[in-house]
Amino acid sequence: MLPEMTFRSADLPPADRFEYWQALMSETHAPMDLRSERSANLRVNQRNIPLGDMTVYPLKCESDSLTFLRTPKLIEKSDPEAYHLSLVKHGAGVVTLGRDTIAHSAFEYHTSDTSRPFEIDTGLGSFELIGIEVPKALLPLPSRTAGQAIGKRISARAGVGALLATFLTHVTGESHSYQPADAPRLSAVLADLVASLFAGVLDADRSLPPETHRRTLTLRIMAFIRDNADAPQLDVPAIAAAHHISVSYLHRLFQLEGNGATVAGFLQRQRLARARRDLADPLNQRVPVRVIAAQRGFSHAAAFSRAFRDAYGMTPTDYRRKSSRPFQVGAINSELELPA
Known part of the structure; x- marks a missing residue:
């Protein structure tokens, strides 16, 4: 720390x-x-x-x-x-x-x-x-x-x-x-x-200087993605259009940060982090996984399950079951990625 x-x-x-x-x-x-x-x-x-x-x-x-x-x-x-x-x-x-x-x-x-x-x-x-x-x-x-x-x-x-x-x-x-x-x-x-x-x-x-303009624009775009990640219609073209830049320049901004993040990957991580938090919340135990996925911007439950398993090493259902055990609920923090 x-x-x-x-x-x-x-x-x-x-x-x-x-x-x-x-x-x-x-x-x-x-x-x-x-x-x-x-x-x-x-x-x-x-x-x-x-x-x-x-x-x-x-x-x-x-x-x-x-x-x-x-x-x-x-x-x-x-x-x-x-x-x-x-x-x-x-x-x-x-x-x-x-x-x-x-x-x-x-x-x-x-x-x-x-x-x-x-x-x-x-x-x-x-x-x-x-x-x-x-x-x-x-x-x-x-x-x-x-x-x-x-x-x-x-x-x-x-x-x-x-x-x-x-x-x-x-x-x-x-x-x-x-x-x-x-x-x-x-x-x-x-x-x-x-x-x-x-x-x-x-x-x-x-x-x-141009570098400061670029960093500030990238941070603004990241904040926009975090604020709107739950919208299922949000995708790379929509993000570019909202900031009046081309899709190729949007990709270039993320490439220049040098941390391996892509626009689509950053958006998906925001959605997955929110869904994971929802799955661990005892108040959501009766909410079907597919509903949580839809609420967090995923249009297809199967695609959500694959992405969740790839990111966290287990299915959403298994994660919910593990998180519901006494004294085993992990701390979950929303992401704020910053340029390198």
């Missing part, structure tokens, strides 16, 4: 929690000043997950009031030259960058630059986010262009913003399923998604 550091304020005496968390945030992001009217009431759970030179960290916090300050003096003291993004999952906040003040709510990104002073006020109550620290040197976008995206309102509900949110939610939620050797690959995907997000906000797609 990926190495990670976990901080739980409840593990510390109340008098020490705020100071320890301030030190952690200064190390994770950049030296900053944290202020709270009732610091003893702070409750925080945070996991730092390094992806090479990048860091992502899911964070839940409850505090009566909380302000983050990055001042010119702190910038002069130390500047890691990085961009920060927070995917806000719950709560709200106000970010002040120079003369600009931006209010953020759930399912938006707030951004900052370690080289620019900022003030973030989270207000009262709790908030939940996934933070991202991206060294400027790793972002495949001119720094002058990327810097213009800082402070813009960016939605996580659609487009590349939603794609990045899906990626972050999966990586942080399934970090145990990755190995340290996967970190460079995940870091490259994250850098491409952030660059594409910034470029889209600025309508500056021409600033992106």
Whole structure:
């Protein structure tokens, strides 16, 4: 699994929690000043997950009031030259960058630059986010262009913003399923998604290198397949048409990833993984196998049975029987394949 550091304020005496968390945030992001009217009431759970030179960290916090300050003096003291993004999952906040003040709510990104002073006020109550620290040197976008995206309102509900949110939610939620050797690959995907997000906000797609365009399009197509895999009419031509590209170019995109995945194979794995989950669910014990197959996009029960046996080494019926035995139900995770 990926190495990670976990901080739980409840593990510390109340008098020490705020100071320890301030030190952690200064190390994770950049030296900053944290202020709270009732610091003893702070409750925080945070996991730092390094992806090479990048860091992502899911964070839940409850505090009566909380302000983050990055001042010119702190910038002069130390500047890691990085961009920060927070995917806000719950709560709200106000970010002040120079003369600009931006209010953020759930399912938006707030951004900052370690080289620019900022003030973030989270207000009262709790908030939940996934933070991202991206060294400027790793972002495949001119720094002058990327810097213009800082402070813009960016939605996580659609487009590349939603794609990045899906990626972050999966990586942080399934970090145990990755190995340290996967970190460079995940870091490259994250850098491409952030660059594409910034470029889209600025309508500056021409600033992106072709490789970043390609990776982002491939990730978008994979997300589309996962979202629509249950539709029996979904096939390779339909996937290509939905993205306004040719079938040959769609195949080329998957070939360029170099991991041996094909479009049809990726689609079938999504359907099989969902069907396997359904077969193991006790609530579906009375649902015929052919019905489960149809619900997961398979038009022919016999074809489903062959594909299932090839993938998992047993028939759907045998798998259901094995999964129903006490204490032998295996953990089943949906797939999120990422480019190499």
